[in-house]
Amino acid sequence: MGLRAQVRTRDGWAVQHAVVTVTDMTGTQVLRAAADEDGAVRTEGSLDAGAYTVIVTAVGYAPAASTAMVTASGRVEAGTVVLSRQGGVELPPPGAWSLDPAHCSVAAVAQHLGISSVRGRFTEFSGRIEIAEDVQLSRVEAVIAASSIETGNSMRDKHLRSPDFLDAERFPEITYRSNGLTPTGPDRWLVHGELSMHGVVRPVDLDLSYLGTGPDPWGGVRAAFSATAELHREDFAMNYNQVVQAGIAAIGTTLRVELDIQAVQGETLPS
Structure with missing residues (x-):
């Protein structure tokens, strides 16, 4: 009753x-x-x-x-x-969404000498998001050019592209493909997927936040996301390390990946 x-x-x-x-x-x-x-x-x-x-x-x-x-x-x-959430924070409409590299950032942060951080970013990448009617069946795929790493230091960038790290000549692409989503809050998900880097494929989860959807100046619709993940270099056979005095490693073994993403509704990007 x-x-x-x-x-x-x-x-x-x-x-x-x-x-x-x-x-x-x-x-x-x-x-x-x-x-x-x-x-x-x-x-x-x-x-x-x-x-x-x-x-x-x-x-x-x-x-x-x-x-x-x-x-x-x-x-x-x-x-x-x-x-309906106030402020228009609703999930993106189902369908295909394409990453807009001009308005995205793919960055990684590593500890340097145990006291500070070095930030790098990849400047060449593409990706696609497929939003399903059942959001937990949605998928994401991304491809990153390994040679596009930039840290603001040309000597360091050359070393990162070398066989000691990314070995970009042998393994030119870093790829990520999702295989599942677990909701962790109204606007948050854990994206489960596989990352292929340096010839090694490992499961990697992304902690994803959805930031909203809205029109853009070119007549399209954009959705914004941010995501983070933690990687360990040794998981991808990147074991190089220089040890300085007192046993401190020059470069930390843990990387924090930080993604800021804008995706445009549809298969193509605005010209």
């Missing part, structure tokens, strides 16, 4: 602690309840048969209102109520 409802985002996430208010046709509140951690609303009691207005509110979401009919059972069956 009473009220039954599920409160969800457009992409299926539960809106925890949303508040559902039911009023009769005179505007008088007859019921008020909060959703649980699963976005479910269940109350006991009954209402008189007739038409009622169901209003659902939650912090950070635009309110939603609908009409519900109460039958002789006295129960309000509001079904699934979908709330």
Whole structure:
């Protein structure tokens, strides 16, 4: 008996602690309840048969209102109520999206001499995202030119392209292909995939945040993401290291990958 409802985002996430208010046709509140951690609303009691207005509110979401009919059972069956995030932070529409290299950054950070960091970035790459109706079935593929690494020091860049590290002549491409998504929050996912680098293929997870979707000045639609991952050089057979005094390695063995991505809806980029 009473009220039954599920409160969800457009992409299926539960809106925890949303508040559902039911009023009769005179505007008088007859019921008020909060959703649980699963976005479910269940109350006991009954209402008189007739038409009622169901209003659902939650912090950070635009309110939603609908009409519900109460039958002789006295129960309000509001079904699934979908709330839209304020500020337009909705998932991108399903379909193909292409990375726009001019508005993306693929960077890596390594520790230097145990006291500071060296930042590098790849300047040549391409990629494609396929957003599925069921977002957890979405896929991403990316290809990076290993020789495009830049750290702001030409001597160091040459060494990074050498067989000691990327061996860019033998292994010109670094590739990443996803094989699954695990949601970790309303706008966050763990992207599971395989990274091929220096002739070695290893599973690598990306901690992905979705930043929003909107129109661009060229008549297209863009979606923005950021992602991070942690790599270990030895996992990819890059074992070179120079040890300086006191046993401190010149270059750290752990790399932090930082991605800032803009993807354009469709198969082609704007000219």
